[in-house]
Amino acid sequence: MGSEDVLKSASTLASYTVLLQVMFRVLTFLLNAFTLRFVSKELIGVVNVRLLLLYSTLVFLSREAFRRACLSGEGAGRNWRQVINLLWLTFPLGCVWGVLLVCVWWWMLQAPDPESIPHYFPAVGLFCLAALTELLAEPLWVLAHAHMFVRLKVIAESLAMIAKCLVTVVMVVSAPQWGLYIFSAAQCVYAGILLLCYVLYFVHFLGSEEAKEKNFPFHRITDLLPSRVDREPLLNWNLTTLTWSFFKQSFLKQILTEGERYVMTFLNVLNFGDQGVYDIINNLGSMVARFLFLPIEESFYVFFAKVLERGQGVRNQKQEDVSIAAEVLECLLKLVLLIGLIITVFGYAYSHLALDIYGGELLSSGTGPTLLQCYSCYVLLLAINGVTECFVFAAMSKEEVDRYNVLMLGLSASFLLLSYWLTWMLGGVGFIWANCCNMALRITHSIIYIHRYFLQSEYTPLWGLRPHSAVMAVLGISAGITTLSERMFCCDGGWVLRLAHVAVGAVCLLGVVTTVFLTETRLVQFIKTQLLPKYTKKST
Template structure:
């Protein structure tokens, strides 16, 4: 069973990465053309729409998603409880829309219309939630990858098409193309999920609609909703709310401290910097959370014929596998971090100039993107370590995590104040505040993992995930070498600089 889960997770993560890379390559090319038609102000306002949609979805479904991944009461139980996300989405979306409309929001064309479209977008995407949890329960990663890749491509074509049409017609649509793109994303995502999952439901005997659960116990409310899942979801809600503040805090702070133009610059840098995170790290995080939950769940009650000694031995073996998997992923990430730290800050502004043009490079986005290179490895390490915590922590431990995450929120806010207001570092300061935020969360996550494995009698040493000293020393030398060789191929322009940086980076990567 454990081997099957590991194999399915590995194949699923690989397939999701490949599909993400393919779909992102298409959207990346279109977005580069799109950037040449957009101003930083419009792109900054688009951040508002994205934040609104993500926040509405997050508060409606996140705790339910984590609960169904942590506890398996059967596919039908997960499908039944997922309908609470749809019910919650209506008042959550309406409340957030009214708050935004009554606030001092930016005066750009079609913003009110775009907000109403975004409200509908969130509801449509929530309709896919029953199919999503069924996909997760059955580890149908190909279906998820196909749905998300299709939705991303459709979204990009709709957004770009409207922008190009407006330019040709001399029309000013403001952020309306972004709202239409988000609506196209949610609609296509829901259609693919439902059409792909319906045949699986018929084959495996569960329904994508709420269905009575035949049980002789009192574990279900109204014979529909699993009480353990309800209680777990409720205990997770506060924690997910704090996590939202930490995850989306950068957008909130940049909206408070920065101008719309600065917000647009930060959005471009964060989107480019987060491209690797979305393509590579997110699929690994999602599949590993499911895998850790299965490997580290209590297996003593797995079979009535197993005696306690056999079940304990089986459980210990699964926990050892979880320890090995977590250690290996973190070690790969730590080695990749050295390469990013050494080469990224030099390569990032050059690549931005190629793909986005001088307008964005001259705006300061290149320097912000260079700073963001220090945040990318922290995002990766935090993602997988936090996936382990959310998959294995008890309700009491989750409450303790909520307390610490609240403390991290304060730390994030203070560091943002220092970088943005005291040191006046602008968007670069916001990136550094994010680095502080990620570092604090990583310390907590790794501390939790270490104590978890200690309680299980399984070895997990943090020094095993660290690169060797020689690689660390070389990381400190490479930036100096890149600076000293600047201009070596200057007569070839930016192409020469890219070849120079790429060659030094390749040699360093081979050494590492």
């Protein structure tokens, strides 16, 4: 598959995944707004912080390293039989992590009051079971992702998420006294349907004419089980050692990604009610980052990993591949930077109104608006870091990954200490500022790596971090106008004044988008041809 074909496939995957994540976040957004009317913020804190932290930790530590290693290019020694054998190690590894984490969650952490939050101990076990169920689909997920089965990912995750939402809504309305059982059952349904969709798809696909046309490496569903063929080694040693390097990195990355939840869970700096409010605002603030930036990062990591040979300098790569990789990186940096700046500018002036509409006085009073305003600034750093790291991780050699692990260890330790100190001083806002400091350091490292990587070439993809001066001017004017509008119209003057505030923001946003369209023509062309492929004509 040539570079242009890989780019087209990765762009299509990113586009559909963005649409999928938009649907997910909208459903989750509506679901949280609904459940806030029926359950306490303490219960939400236990579910969204304590139990989902268990789920994400188990799943991430068990599969992230395998995904990054097995989705690397041919230079990693691609042999699909050995890849599948390696991927099946995710489940036993998940079982080991599950036993350890459940013991910690049961006996080392303070259990919530059983009167107000019942069924905590069974819920921990059920969330662990749901995570292990999702891990069973990992070999199929990697196969589908590597071969760009876009529809499978969209349909499977859509059905699973819709089922989870339906189960939650029905049980919250009909049996709210079940407490944590509601969310445990919904999570198990999500994981089960996800696994079922992947299994049914490959049962139908393997052996079909489509599989033969695509020269798919497997022919029967039993071929996807671990086995040894033609006296080959069971595992590819290079791929296994690369996985180990990523595993050490993933452990540290998980601490950095979920650091504030670990601090809240293990150090008890906030009570369950405050944890619930913080998590709701965190999810609301990171909505765009999750449904837009994360799919772009995941999809274009696949692109960079396939186009560039890992560990090789820019002079040792095919120059056509280097050229297209540099162009894509520059456009992606410009895209996420502009989106992040827009969120930062308009998020500051509309945080109070958004929380008042979403959760009423429960969220709009107290520190809620301040938390969301700070998070709007953090989103800008999240956007840049996601793209820079997806390139860096795809280009690094095994030795460079190992060296980066040492840096990540230092970042993890400093982040946890800074989180604890700032939270003790500032409350929930301290978590966000600690995240900002950590993200800024990671971005600095990635920028230095990218600069050195392209230093001996004619390409300068980091110019994507310099938006047009006209765009910056319009953003500055919009920031001033919307801040003044908030003071005049929001948020105690009734719906008419609120609508006036929204109208002012809409006009300013239209001005920003128009300016971007007129000045950033190269970026607009990239979006039209790569990120919106279904709207372009197919080449004949």
